[in-house]
Amino acid sequence: MDVIKNQILNVDNLSIGYPSITIAKNISFSLEKGSLCAIVGINGVGKSTLLRTLGGLQAKKSGEIEIDNQKLESLSTLQLAQKRSMVLTEQTTSKNLTVQELIALGRQPHTNWLGRLSTNDKKRIQQSIRTFLLDKLRYRKCHELSDGQFQRVLIARAMAQDTPLILLDEPTTHLDLHHKVQILKLLQQLAHEQNKTILFTTHEIDLAIQTCDSMLILDGNQNPFGEPCQLIEEKHFNTLFPSDMVQFDATTGTYKVKK
Numbered sequence: 001m002d003v004i005k006n007q008i009l010n011v012d013n014l015s016i017g018y019p020s021i022t023i024a025k026n027i028s029f030s031l032e033k034g035s036l037c038a039i040v041g042i043n044g045v046g047k048s049t050l051l052r053t054l055g056g057l058q059a060k061k062s063g064e065i066e067i068d069n070q071k072l073e074s075l076s077t078l079q080l081a082q083k084r085s086m087v088l089t090e091q092t093t094s095k096n097l098t099v100q101e102l103i104a105l106g107r108q109p110h111t112n113w114l115g116r117l118s119t120n121d122k123k124r125i126q127q128s129i130r131t132f133l134l135d136k137l138r139y140r141k142c143h144e145l146s147d148g149q150f151q152r153v154l155i156a157r158a159m160a161q162d163t164p165l166i167l168l169d170e171p172t173t174h175l176d177l178h179h180k181v182q183i184l185k186l187l188q189q190l191a192h193e194q195n196k197t198i199l200f201t202t203h204e205i206d207l208a209i210q211t212c213d214s215m216l217i218l219d220g221n222q223n224p225f226g227e228p229c230q231l232i233e234e235k236h237f238n239t240l241f242p243s244d245m246v247q248f249d250a251t252t253g254t255y256k257v258k259k
């Protein structure tokens with residue numbers, strides 16, 4: 001029973017895809033509350049499709065998705081917005097808003113019909129600004145920010161939405177190594193200190209191995225899931241890419257270019 005209570009996302013035998021094609025099948029995993037999990041896999045395998053399906057933006061082909069022990073399809077739009085927040089790569093957002101205004105939009109599922117911000121809403125917005133190191137940028141227009149700064153704002157908006165589950169599509173893309181690590185550390189902190197469950201897609205396999213509590217290797221058929229060290233021991237990273245170019249080094253948890 002306790003195990004069920006501690007899980008926020010349960011995925012069972014899920015198939016994903018589009019009306020005329022199934023892209024990946026046999027996807028089964030569960031996420032504990034307060035954990036950070038990465039979805040990795042080669043280009044085009046279906047990471048973004050999976051994230052959109054889990055977030056209820058796209059229909060599944062078959063299988064079960066439960067958020068907080070409720071079937072995804074039984075949740076109303078408002079209930080869904082109170083259970084999960086999302087940051088997508090192709091998201092259209094008005095960059096004419098200030099940082100603070102954009103983050104405040106995260107409170108929409110919680111505000112009354114007038115859309116007025118309560119004291120609690122303002123507190124949540126302030127917390128998100130502080131957590132994602134945006135104090136000095138709060139009155140800047142979003143179009144004046146660098147890619148890395150804007151990425152932090154989008155994640156801060158998701159945090160302000162204050163949902164138990166946060167889904168992020170490639171949150172570290174376009175960032176330099178320092179800022180990739182900064183974002184991943186902030187996500188880890190948010191998961192562990194504020195009990196948020198964060199699931200994100202990434203190509204940064206080495207960094208995900210070092211920072212995540214669990215990982216899903218999407219390969220379309222087996223889709224192994226587990227703690228990074230368990231996946232390394234079971235040699236799942238060794239076969240992720242064709243072996244003529246790169247080789248996984250289990251001792252360092254990194255890929256090396258083959259000479």
Ligand SMILES: Nc1ncnc2c1ncn2[C@@H]1O[C@H](COP(=O)(O)OP(=O)(O)OP(=O)(O)O)[C@@H](O)[C@H]1O
Binds near residue numbers: 018047049050
């Ligand atoms: N609207 C669509 N209709 C049909 N097929 C689609 C559609 N959108 C994407 N696909 C296909 O679905 C597959 C999975 O795409 P998806 O973007 O989910 O992969 P990904 O793992 O996130 O890729 P990447 O690592 O390159 O970002 C691809 O083969 C893509 O061409």
